Amino acid sequence: MFKIHTAKPEDAAELALLIHSSTNMWYESHGHEKIFRGPAEDCRLFPEVYEDLDPGCCLVAQSEADGRLIGSCFYHPRETHISLGIMNASSQFAGAGIASALLEDIIGIAEDRELPVRLVSSAMNLDSFSLYSRRFFHPYAVYQDMFFRVPAEGGLALIDLPTERVRPATIADVGEIDRLEQEIWRTSRQRDWRYMIENARGYWHCSVIERNGKITGAMASIGHPASNMIGPGVGTSSTEIAALIAAELNQYPGRTPVALIPSNNPKLVAMMYALGGRNCELHLAQAFAETPIIEGIVMPTFMPETC
Structure with a gap:
């Protein structure tokens, strides 16, 4: 057939x-x-x-x-x-x-x-879940899909977020972002970060946050008619990740981006509600064979799906 x-x-x-x-x-x-x-x-x-x-x-x-x-x-x-x-x-x-x-x-x-193989799939699609679980994939993280209505003038913010330590990412940051990903969840995907930061197609924006001169968080986003999402992202602190999310959201005034927020981080989830986030779906991160151990915060996305 x-x-x-x-x-x-x-x-x-x-x-x-x-x-x-x-x-x-x-x-x-x-x-x-x-x-x-x-x-x-x-x-x-x-x-x-x-x-x-x-x-x-x-x-x-x-x-x-x-x-x-x-x-x-x-x-x-x-x-x-x-x-x-x-x-x-x-x-x-x-x-x-x-x-x-x-x-x-x-x-x-x-x-x-x-x-190992990894994927992120909708928790609503039980046919898809069955397809993967029959082949021995197993969930290791739950994410809340949250959408945010960014005001036309931008300016989404929360009190006490360390936004002053957020800056645009540069190609020179790729090695440090890779180091951070390997520390947090033993994952390496340098060419993805390089591709998004270079932004040859004009869809992407990337930010990093520093603490004492060291990168402790990175966040990308895409603004395309088929995908307006915040992520991928990685970091060591809920407040720093929240500051990065706010910075990326404000790249899209008047739009409604979506971010996948880890449900096992109630502090970060609460800050996202305070930013105006509303749940629209749940997704499961699943693995075949080795399951990644996450010692920090990881945010997947659907473009590029390299988590």
């Missing part, structure tokens, strides 16, 4: 349409609003950014009957792990085993490289 192979750069438009239609259809069929409210063209963000970061790391399922792409999944090999990115399957082929076949191939790639 279908064959799996590596996507080609010329598949970008068809991939965008598949991501847009299948994601929106799932949410609407379960009584929720669309995730992607603009045209399908907006979802070219995914194949374009991931081809920049990880050329040739998207598997597609192609219908043998008519050649259409009916499933896709991006994966992101890093020094310490492989991250499973956005997965989509055409609703017309529900139950055909597309997602299972894509997942199995990516697990095989990870096992060949002797690396």
Whole structure:
């Protein structure tokens, strides 16, 4: 019925349409609003950014009957792990085993490289949860998706946040950010931070916070029609992470960015409510094989999905 192979750069438009239609259809069929409210063209963000970061790391399922792409999944090999990115399957082929076949191939790639696999998926999507748990993925963190309405004039702030220690990130900070990630959760993804800080496509903004001349937190964000999110982020202190989140939110006056806040940090959650954050969904971080030990604060995101 279908064959799996590596996507080609010329598949970008068809991939965008598949991501847009299948994601929106799932949410609407379960009584929720669309995730992607603009045209399908907006979802070219995914194949374009991931081809920049990880050329040739998207598997597609192609219908043998008519050649259409009916499933896709991006994966992101890093020094310490492989991250499973956005997965989509055409609703017309529900139950055909597309997602299972894509997942199995990516697990095989990870096992060949002797690396664990990580992902972040919606807690509302029990079909997705079952897909992963049947293959021995297990949750290790819960995140509250919170949206924030940033005033047109910006200026979101809380009293006593150390905002004076926040500054824009530079390429020279990449090594220190990597050191911090390795200390907090033994994770390395330097090229992601370099890519976001360089911002060649014009979507990104990154900040760091320092204490006694040392970087103790970093936060990125993206402002694109298909994704306006705060993260990824990493840090040692709830108040410092809150200051970074506020700094990134204020990059998007008049907009409604979303951030994934770790539910096991009630201090940070309380500060996010005080900033006006409202819950809209829950996500689970899951791992296959080795589970990361987090000794600090880690915030994932959906672009890039390299947590």
